[in-house]
Structures are given as structure tokens and as C-alpha cells.
Amino acid sequence: MEFSKEIFKTYDIRGLLEEVTEEVAYAIGVGVVTKLKAKNVVIGRDVRKTSPELLKAVIKGVTDMGGNVLDLGLTNTSVWNYATSFTEGVDLGIMITASHNPAEYNGIKVNLSSGQSVSGDELWELVQDLNESQADEKGSVQELDIIDKYIDACVEGIDLGDLSKIKIVFDYGNGMGAVSLQPLIKKLGIDVIELYPEFDATFPNHGADPSVEANLLDLKRSVVENGADFGAAFDGDLDRVMLVDNKGNAISGDIFLALLAKDILKHDPEKGVAVTVNMGWAVREAIVEAGGKVIESPVGRSSVPKAAMENDGILGGEVSGHFMFKDFAFRESVEHALVRMLSVYKGSGKTMSDLVEPMRKYANSGEVNVEVGNKDEIINRVLEKYKDQASEVSKLDGIKLIFDHDWWFILRASNTEPVLRLTVEAKTKEVMDEKVAEITALMK
Secondary structure (H helix, E strand, C coil): CCCCCCHHHCCCCCEEEECCCCHHHHHHHHHHHHCCCCCCEEEECCCCCCCHHHHHHHHHHHHHHCEEEEEEECHHHHHHHHHHCCCCCEEEEEEEHHHHHHCCCEEEEECCCCCCCCCHHHHHHCCCCCCCCCCCCCCEEEEECCCHHHHHHHHHHCEEEEEECCEEECCCCCCCCHHHHHHHHHCCCEEEECCCCEEEECCCCCCCCCCHHHHHHHHHHHHHHCCCCEEEECCCCCEEEEECCCCEEECCCHHHHHHHHHHHHHCCCCCCCEEEEECCCHHHHHHCCCCCCCEEECEEEEECHHHHHHHCCCEEEEECCCCHHHHHHCCECCHHHHHHCCCCCCCCHHHHHHHHHHHCCCCEEECEECCEEEEEHHHHHHHHHCCCCCCECCCCCCEEEECCCEEEEEECCCCCCEEEEEEEECCCCCHHHHHHHHHHHHCC
């Protein structure tokens, strides 16, 4: 079989519906058994238009080669992560999803049971020169229901006390969150106002990426109107979560990570927390103050777990709302992140805005995307302009230049678009605005 290499992205397979075909899915099923020697495979899917057909094709590929399938059916990535790493005898998992992409996309993720994700390059090699000679005996297919076990794991050992007076707004964005979040709500007994819980991969109400400010408008409005303690927005496949405080202000992913880190490090000090290079000073300061060590990582759902695993880490996260826990094989568990945040919030005795305010002490631009022609040439131009002025230069992921404790910036290339991503942070908003304008002008 021949496939377009364009759909084999950095972290997974992702493309238009007509590009991510049943043939691709079948080849992945064949490849994980014949090349990765998987005997038992956990498989799940989201609600996208072509997901049922892709799921059937993956199952056929695995079973034709003699592998066995544990079928989660309609599920989300957080549940699939747990099932892949904590179901006895499982070698790896395959998830049919395009995450936060629009309705016209679909995709395939593959994780090993260790928690390590299989990259797009590795998936490309997996489907090359396949031997499709079917096994003498086909593999079996069994349904797998792991929701209750997973939810129990998410709350185990965490003191939550009485949550009956807490009111939260959940914006599912018509994604896959309700599969496991509604059972979590029931177990915790919390008062949750639900926005758009119905599965609908056309995403009729707003986009499925909660890191985009425009997609938080309904959540912000509902939190304020209902006098809620805070709100949470989820992406299409539930591997990301973003929070909104009681005043309707978005809480960045690095501040969320800082609160999680301070809580976890109280019980397990001196461990590492993996932070991505585009995270701000506040999260690094919070980790050090809590007795932990900062582990620098490139951006990416494969890079953060790898950095944490290799450096005695206990937790990792991304600005975009991915949170990976050692207790969950360094894969995303949105439900566990929420339970821990509830514990932190309840224990603080403060409003959410007061709780996060001390960590909003720097002015941060967020990610500014600039469309360019030659990405490497422009990165080099910016580096030449600023490198002699910088107190520190890093090339771990793009270029990051720090100017004492006054300001810093990072410039990274998109893996999939002709875009450079710029983040600037400074002690004051005036300096931050000035540097954003200065650097973007240089890029153009």
C-alpha cells in the first residue's frame, strides 16, 4: 500500500477525512502486530464521521495478524491512556481521533503500554513494506469497560472533603469529555453546570481547542452569570483542559501546572516537574519554592513525558493544557488534573481568582503566530539581532533568549504550517508589548 507521508505528523497521524483512510488504519493494525510484536491491543474511537469505519479497519488489521483487541468503543483519550497502561497484558493502544481539529479531519494515535507515544515518523516506518500474510488463527475481540476503575484511580488518595457547596461550569464543546467526566461528577457529588455535553464532531457551538480564547467566551459568560467557583473547558478528545476563574478570566496552562506542582511536591519533594520552554517564570519559581526541580522540555505530547521519565520527574505539562502524571504513566489524565485542582482550591479557602493572582505577576503575550516564508532564515535573523544582548540562549526548541530577569522570548517553528510561534514575557506589560512589536516587525 502507498500512503501520503503528509498525514504522518510529529506526534501521530492527522489529516483530512479523505486522507486518513481505512487502508491507513488497516496498515497500522497490521504494523503494530507484525513489527511491534503487539499481542494485545486496546482500541478506542471518537465520534467523528469516519471513526467507526477506521476503528473496524484497525481491528481487522490487528486480528488478521493474530493479535487480540480490547475494544473501548466510543471513548476519549484520557480513558484510552489509562486503559492502555493499566490493563493487564496490554502491549499498546490505538486511538482514532483528530483531537481538537475541525470536523473535516481525523487521525490515529498510538501509545505503548509504558506510556511512550509512537511518533509520526515511527508510524510511517510501521506501514512500509508490510507483510500482510494473515495468521493461521485470527485474534479475538472483547469489549472493555474500564470507566469505573479509571474514575476510582483518579480520586484515590486525595482528600476532597465536602464538595457540596462548590459550583463549577464544564464546557465539553461537544467533544468526548462526557464519557468520563459525567461519571466523575456523580462520584464527587459536585454541582456542575454543563455546556454542550452532546457528542457532535461538527462542533456547532465553538471550536474544539480550549487554548483559543474565542472558544472560552461561553464558558466565561456562564461562570460569571451563575456565580460559579470556576469553569473548565475541554478539547475534542479530552486530553486537554483549560480553566477560567470566578471572574471569567482564563488561567494559563503554566499557572495550572504550578498549582498542581505545589500540591504534589508537598507529598513528594525534591522530584522534578517537566515544563516546556515556552512556559513563564512563575511556574518555575513555584516549583523551586516547593522544593522541586525544574526539568526543561521541548513542546510536545511526546517530549514532556520523555523529559520527565528521564529526569526523576513526577509531573509534566504544557501551556496548551496537557497535564501528565507519573501515577498515570506520564500520560494525560484530565479527570485526575481536575480532582487535584479541586483539592487545592478547596484547601486554600480562597476564591479561584485570589488563588492564582500571585502567579500573574509577569506580563505574557501568549502565543503569537506569524506567517512567514523561510522559517529557518527568519529564526536566524532574529537570533543574530538579539544573541549578544541576551544573558542566556537556548536552542532546545527553536530559540529562547533570556535578558536577565527583565524579559525573555521564544521563537519556534510550527511542524505543520508556514508559521513561527512567538511568546514574550516581561516584568511589565509595556516592555512586553514593545518587544512583541519589535520582534514581529523584524520577522516581516
